[in-house]
Amino acid sequence: MRVLRLARADQIRFAEALINPPKPNARLARAAQRHAELIAPR
Amino acid sequence: MGARFVVEPLARHHHRADFTCGNERIDRYFREIVMQDVQRQYATCYVAREIATDRVAGFYTLSSSNLPLNEVPQSLARKLPRYPSVPAVLIGWLGRHIDFAGQGLSTALLFEAIRTIATSPIGTHAIFAEASDDKAAAFYAAFGFTPLIERPRTLYLPMATALILLAAGTGASA
Numbered sequence: 001m002r003v004l005r006l007a008r009a010d011q012i013r014f015a016e017a018l019i020n021p022p023k024p025n026a027r028l029a030r031a032a033q034r035h036a037e038l039i040a041p042r
Numbered sequence: 043m044g045a046r047f048v049v050e051p052l053a054r055h056h057h058r059a060d061f062t063c064g065n066e067r068i069d070r071y072f073r074e075i076v077m078q079d080v081q082r083q084y085a086t087c088y089v090a091r092e093i094a095t096d097r098v099a100g101f102y103t104l105s106s107s108n109l110p111l112n113e114v115p116q117s118l119a120r121k122l123p124r125y126p127s128v129p130a131v132l133i134g135w136l137g138r139h140i141d142f143a144g145q146g147l148s149t150a151l152l153f154e155a156i157r158t159i160a161t162s163p164i165g166t167h168a169i170f171a172e173a174s175d176d177k178a179a180a181f182y183a184a185f186g187f188t189p190l191i192e193r194p195r196t197l198y199l200p201m202a203t204a205l206i207l208l209a210a211g212t213g214a215s216a
Contacts, residue, residue: 021202040045
């Protein structure tokens with residue numbers, strides 16, 4: 001198990017992101033389509 | 043289905059020796075080191091294999107990680123799902139062979155990695171990515187990963203964001 005050590009400011013920003021997660025952006029939503037086109041379903 | 047690639051766990055029969063993604067560090071890692079990391083269970087590695095030719099078109103690795111959040115103020119810590127440390131999965135390496143450029147395969151592999159993490163039985167609260175250079179960091183950032191202030195080539199996406207993405211269902215259809 002690897003330990004990822006974050007600086008204080010990053011810990012706080014990361015914690016805030018966990019509490020208030022952003023919605024997936026449009027690019028990420030399109031990545032799902034690209035995946036469906038290129039990669040065979042398992 | 044007309045899908046050109048299949049993604050599967052790395053095995054000995056996958057031909058790694060000529061893998062070329064354009065970044066020497068990534069190439070060297072995939073050619074020479076990845077199998078050791080898999081064998082000592084430091085990482086799992088998945089490859090995209092071109093179905094028609096059996097060529098390895100791309101790969102990514104995942105490693106379990108732990109994030110101490112020991113410097114978060116109490117007011118924030120109380121709201122965290124886990125404290126004082128949070129489990130995460132790290133996308134340590136992701137590469138696409140230059141012969142397969144221009145099709146969005148890196149994008150598809152990133153989505154595949156996110157989906158694999160999200161559907162894994164191991165509980166995790168975030169996905170981290172380690173970018174090999176600034177261009178790779180910009181790749182992850184374009185998909186909404188947040189760079190660390192102190193180390194902008196390390197970026198993260200909350201698991202909850204990934205779950206919203208998968209609930210939308212677009213890529214999950216068969």
